[in-house]
Amino acid sequence: MRSAPHDGPVSVLDRILAILDTVREAHGATTITRIALATGIPKSTVSRLVGDLVRQRYLMRAEDGVVIGLRLFELGVRASTPRRLGLAALPVLAELFNATGEHLNVAVQEGPDMLSVISVRGRLRPVPSRAGVRVPSITTALGKAVLAFTEDESALAGVMTGIDRYRRRPFERELAAIRMEWVAIDRCETFPGVVGVASPVLSPERVPVAAISVAGPVSDMDANRMMPLVRHAALALTHRLASQVA
């Protein structure tokens, strides 16, 4: 029974998911009123649904509002892709960290972003990204490494719409160079003072399924020195994933 016209979702499922996403995006606690505003769902409905989610431990009440609960933690650690990828990546990351001492990431494509599934802390402070955090595909080395090897034109076109018209050509030239060198660079495009170097991780069908990167301070990290190390790590991870499937 939905009476007055509201802007938000109508189905119960969409409403629950919208509430969970709003709490996630809050980066800390949020209130019933704020969730209602953000989602367009009436306040009393939000109150009721949040009450149910708290009862089942999907959400939890804290001092200053509602936060993500333990049940979602239990579900999250069992997410298929991060689990498989993280497991395969552990020894590769250990070796890459020994060689570089810098901040490492393995990430997968998620819509217009790259989503980090596992990271290792290096020198950088504040940490630019860690597991569960999204970074834009078109500016990061991680994203460019995957885009360069993406053959699905519609997926490419979807990401390209975020690029200015006059920046299209240079971007396509950059992707072509990445395909030649097997390595992508982000020179302070995403995070000020941070340079990133990444290579793609491919499936047996030569489809990019992830990317692995090293990031460090631009004043101090030699991107050229990192390139062969990252390439090698990506290749190692590609092979580990292939034998995981078999």
Added chain:
Amino acid sequence: MRSAPHDGPVSVLDRILAILDTVREAHGATTITRIALATGIPKSTVSRLVGDLVRQRYLMRAEDGVVIGLRLFELGVRASTPRRLGLAALPVLAELFNATGEHLNVAVQEGPDMLSVISVRGRLRPVPSRAGVRVPSITTALGKAVLAFTEDESALAGVMTGIDRYRRRPFERELAAIRMEWVAIDRCETFPGVVGVASPVLSPERVPVAAISVAGPVSDMDANRMMPLVRHAALALTHRLASQVA
């Protein structure tokens, strides 16, 4: 519109959560038919709800069925308790690992279980428990460490129902000893050949909010040697959490 009487949940919210839990409990992929059997929800309803959850990336289709998707990974890493606890625990665990080289866990109470929120791999193979995994409170050192300092009679009574009548007294005596010594032991009660040593982590109100443990092979790990180390780690974590709140 629910027509024929079914055993399963009736509300959309309960059904969605039942489906997610069934997929979590599958420890890999599961099928629409299996979810329907496990939840008591009609197959066509499961098919429809799973379709929606896949569209929103809460679930994902794999070769052999349905698995947990990336969205739940993104939500899970933002779960409030594991995040706070994990962050505070990192340096403490690093120090404890340096001193012991054994398998470490920090866990919180969740119903009748202890839920690991962060772990460090030591010598043990297979790994007895890791982040996101539940272990029974009444047999593990982690659980006993928390129960010994739990003053809420109803919470205690809820857990005690899992204990045989004639084992009640000895268990209560064990809890009393833990309160004297500030350390709990699990001598192969939970995992064969594995001994665990744990101490509680308290809130400023002296309420046990977590526990920290060391586990190793009974043939090789000296529980007595571990006791002061674990006590010290729990105290350090207790203090770190207290200053996190302030």
Added chain:
DNA sequence: GGCGGCTGGTCCATTCAGTGGAACGCGGTC
């Protein structure tokens, strides 16, 4: 090749789970 069994998806007449404005209680501020 035909058959049977199993799976997952789609349809739509039916119905009851879900609704949200209104009212309420509480706490904080002036």
Added chain:
DNA sequence: GACCGCGTTCCACTGAATGGACCAGCCGCC
């Protein structure tokens, strides 16, 4: 004391959700 904002609860009403029936596809067996 009045006002404001928050979160909760209620219940007459209704439209979102339903699930049995049917379908297509796949697999294994004779």
